[in-house]
Amino acid sequence: MIYTHWFPASSPPVRAGVYERKYPLGKMELVRFSYWDGKRWYVAGHTPEIAETEYKNQEIAPRQKLPWRGLLKEDV
Numbered sequence: 001m002i003y004t005h006w007f008p009a010s011s012p013p014v015r016a017g018v019y020e021r022k023y024p025l026g027k028m029e030l031v032r033f034s035y036w037d038g039k040r041w042y043v044a045g046h047t048p049e050i051a052e053t054e055y056k057n058q059e060i061a062p063r064q065k066l067p068w069r070g071l072l073k074e075d076v
Contacts, residue, residue, distance in 0.1 A: 004070035012036070013068065018048040022067045040064060 003020065013019060016038045023030040032044035035055035043059035045051045
């Protein structure tokens with residue numbers, strides 16, 4: 001996949017859809033896919049498909065303020 005640059009948590013995405021988010025994990029960071037509906041984030045998953053399922057299940061993410069980046073397209 002090709003991605004945008006990282007955006008700060010204070011700048012939410014303009015469009016609804018699946019994005020990657022950085023979760024702090026001690027001294028490391030965990031990157032997962034999460035769905036943004038225009039107002040809030042939903043529970044993250046290992047794949048964009050899991051992120052969309054969590055959105056359909058209405059599983060709202062407990063952490064709303066995290067850095068994120070967009071997915072531009074898949075590699076060919």
